[in-house]
Every structure is written in structure tokens, then in C-alpha cells.
Amino acid sequence: MPGLTTAAPFPDDVPTHPLCVVDYRLLKHNDRNEIAKLWKAATELGFWYLGNHGVEREVDLMFDMGAETLDLPLHELMKYEQGDSGNSFGYKARGTIQTDASGTRDNVEFLNIAQDDVLSWPFPTHRMYPSTVNARMSDAIVPFVRKSMEVNNTLLAIFERQLDLPSGELAKLHSTEEPCGSEARCIKTPPSQSATGVGAHTDFGTLTFLHNRLGGLQVMPPGTPKWLYIKPLPGHAICNIGDALSIFSGGILQSSLHRVMPPPGAQSRFERYSIAFFTRPRDSVVLRALKEHSHVVAGACARAPPRAVDTGSTSAEWISRRIKKLRLNNRKGPETWYASMGTEHNGSERRIRPTVA
């Protein structure tokens, strides 16, 4: 099954970052210890493993759907290419985005399917997709998206309580009454690559629910200049906080820099697939700290730089601007790359700029 190969183990001689293992079933039962583990992970690294999430079967079907689709002839896929205008939904061809300040081309292709199109299926909200996507909507994509939404909404409700926000305050920024940027993604990296797959970035949205089987994902822990692999843990998803949630929380929740490199060691000989579900706010939601609604967030804002508290940008503008700046056709020099990083709110970009003597 694509992306599921266990033919080569993750090597034990590469530097990894351990992640906290959180049990979704215990979270659903309001287990205080488990909530404390989640909170620690979300406020320190912003990444954790999630077990017992109940989406395992749908994830396997998504790996199949992704492989079928990304195996279609390029001329067919190109009919659905996302283009250079900052649109996220559709197909992203290899070599269309930059992976660093020098403008190095990426070597991955991916397919993004909008949550709104899945919920309104068979009627499109944003766009149409290749035939292999339509054929798998009912059995794979709709159940995967609905279950992933449920997982992320459960996590959001916990963060809402931990941040002392009124009940439903985060949920209403993500209600399905208005279009949003939430999407499912399948990424394919060809075998035997040496260059970066997806360059250093923080996720644009609220929460990411990620499934990969081969290594390659790396994180740069806050306060360090080091890239460390996150080892896939069988049967577990990898979850992480995105910029929007970090901003809503006044920086209490951490969105960390990460990237995708070729799988390490003997795993590099294999094609790599990953499946992700990104929860993002409604399009018109302004990305700013929810300080009027929580003394905890207000306290954090008092210590944060002003740009981290109010970006002055709606979620739709934020996502579109960053995607646009990643596209090589829009590159005007190194600053275009740094501008793709959402640098204004947390200074991520400062951490990977070459040190000036």
C-alpha cells in the first residue's frame, strides 16, 4: 500500500526529537492527566503524537486515493493546478515553489481538497477535482474529513477551556457557515532525492492532523538552530499547532518551524507519501489575540510584541499571501521567501536567516 512501506526501518543514528504521546480516547473522557500532557506539548513544542484517534481506516483509504490521483498523467493533473494567485485548493506540481531564500525548487507534488467542497459534495463550493478524487469522495474523503474535523474540534474545545475562553469562542471562528481555508492534503516525494521536499515553514492555520509512514519531517525546537527528525510512530497521528491558533492564544500555544527532507537512511530509496488535514479559520476571521475574552490571553499579550497580538489580516488574506510568495513565478529575490513565512507575528524567519557578522 502506498506510503505504508515498512521495508526499511527508520535509522537509529539520526537526531530525533521525542514527542509526547497523547491518547485521544482519554481526552474524550476529560482525563486530567492526559489534558495536562496535551497542554504541555501544545505550549512547548506545539507537536505531539495522537493515538486512538479512530481515523486509522479512513487514513489508509486516503493514502490509496492520493496515490491513485498523483499517478494520473501530468497533463491531466495540470488541469487542476492551483496557479500563482495564492489559491490553495487543487494540485500543486513539482518545482513550482521555493524551499529556501536562494529560491531552490521544491521536489514534491501535492493535492489539496477543500473541506468546503467535501461538505457540499456533490456540489462544488470552490472548485472541481480529478476523476479519482470524485470516485473516492463517498467512501474515503468525506468520512476522513468529517472524522478529522471531529478530532480537531475536540482538541480546540480543550484549548478553549485551558485558555479560559468562553465556551464556543474558538469553535465559532471555525463554524462551517462561511467558506474557510481548511483542507485535506496528500503529498508525494519521489524516491532518492537529496534536496529539501517542503521548505521551513509554520502551518498557516489552526491545527494540523498529519499521517506519515516514512521519516522526513523535521522540527526546529523554539530557541534552537537545530533541525531534528520526528520519527513516525505506527498507529499514531502527528498533530501540531498552526499560526492562527498561536495568534488567537496570544502566543501561549506554540506554532513551530518544520520542514520535509528526504526520508533518512535506507528509507530514502522509497517514494514517500503523507496525508494531512488542516483546520483553518473562516475566511473573514481577523487573526488577532482573543484578549477581550480571556484574562489568560490578555496576560500573554501584555508580554508579546504588537504584531503577534494583531496581524491586521484576515485568515483568507494570510493564507493567500503566504502561498503566493512561495510560488517561484512570484519570486523577486530572497525577501519574497522570507515574506512567505508569516514572519511578522513571531519572527520565525529571523531564526533561519544566515547570521550576519
Ligand SMILES: O=C(O)CCC(=O)C(=O)O
Ligand atoms: O509530510 C509531512 O510529514 C509534513 C507536511 C507538512 O508539514 C505540510 O504539508 O505542511
Ligand SMILES: [Fe+2]
Ligand atoms: Fe507543515
